[in-house]
Amino acid sequence: MSHRDLVIVGAGPAGMAAATEAANAGLSVTLLDEQPRAGGQIYRDVDHVPDHRAALLGPDYTAGRDLTVALRSSPVEHVTGAVVWSIEPGFCLSYSRDGRGAQLTADRVLLATGALERPMPLPGWTLPGVMTAGAGQILLKQSGVLARSAVLVGAGPLLYLIAVQMLRAGQPPLALVETQTGRNRRAALRHLGGALRGWPYMAKGLRMLAELKRGGVPRYIGAQDIRIEGDTRAEVLCFSHRGRIRRLACETVFLHHGVVPNTQAARALGVAHHWSTQQQCFVPTLDYWGRSDVPGVFVAGDGAGIGGAKAAALSGRLAALAIACDAARLTPDERDQRARPLRSARAREQAPRPFLDTAYPPCAQALSPRDETLVCRCEEVTAGTVRAHARAGCLGPNQTKAFGRVGMGPCQGRYCGLTVTALLAEATGQTPDQTGYYRIRPPLKPVTLGELASLKTPPATGEN
């Protein structure tokens, strides 16, 4: 089994930047990612896209090539197509690649596993034809595949970005159905100072809105009572807007109301998490280097709290500097000197977040879905069932397993965990921190017997 100074999980901006920085400081580094190519979610396939598509996706996308080029010219070993499903203390990482299991050991681990779309349970959200907006973007970036007749539903700048990209590709969305309200925008004004420090982002947002207006894409702001109708697939998006019921016929519905940290690997390692009121999600508890309470475990990028791609790369580099210092490859003075410009750049990147988080809060209807709405996609459990568990005495997500099957499907709660915490907290009157989150045990992804059999020392897997 080979051994490394550092193993990094996730080859998005955070993981790529961290790997390059750490390797250049003299550490032996392996970077594992389940995708076939480097880039993560934002820079998906950035080295692979044809010119025409790259032009359409714009310079914010192709900027990712700086990171992939630096990674390739560094001594980092980048293992593509590696699905990491277990990280044991000490550290031993097990992963699957091409149907075979493999393992390696490391002194330190950096988790750069990025974000997931915030779960958006609305009536009909499990129908074929309903996808996350990020999925729509991945289809476009990775495959040049675009929806012909789509409605974008939810809130946040990523929704505008996707709408603009669809417009430029000649297939504008039928409409933007937005859940934020004028009151949210007014509340956000008290964070205007931060927004102005992040002025380039604000300017970009305004340009996108102007482009959508010129393109004639209708926007319904403050939409409520959203429902996707259809028998075997999405056919109609139904919602109320300014007191009127609207029905938009469509084939595809893209949902988005923000992204949240993907905390699966950090939780499986026992890293402490806490509720972020500003971001309305759990985040791992870290110092400013990204160091967790589990010795040797660091977290960087959107997995540590949502900050966007540039902040992700900066936090990756900061974590790499701290790791290099812990491993005695840098003195504390060298670390601090190199970190200073990175820390102020990261603070600038993070400046507009409070404004954006307030102007585009999560969709209220999806945070507290009506009883009949499915919240667990895998096991098809409704919000009403989870509320009934709470009435029967269930206090936290881990107890729900004694009551039913919510969260026990293959996605391991990735698309129901936050909803279940919110429903239980609402019913019991506890805070999200008191309510807690699912306990995550390996394997993080289902493993086949063949993959297990090809390992010399099978790791312990949690019995669920």
Next chain:
Amino acid sequence: MNPVLPFLEIEASSAPRVEVRFDGAPLLLPLGANLAAALLAAGIERFRNTPVSGAPRAPFCMMGACFDCLVEIDGVQRQACMIEVAEGLQITRPGSPEVRHVAS
């Protein structure tokens, strides 16, 4: 048959097309393309039926997190959004609307 599909490819793929079978029907897909994207572009709307209620499902996240794109290849259920098109793939839909099991 409706010639207008929900998804379209914005540029002609330079990759050669290879034959795969989806529930027995032959499809010509670009070699090396993302399998879920290629199936959507080929007009496949339903990838599987759930084991709980038999409800139809199709890709939701395209990033390996939701497991709604599960298809069966050589007897193993795999996430279509995480694999690439290869010649001769024999793909079937897991679950079927007729089979319903009650969650225990």
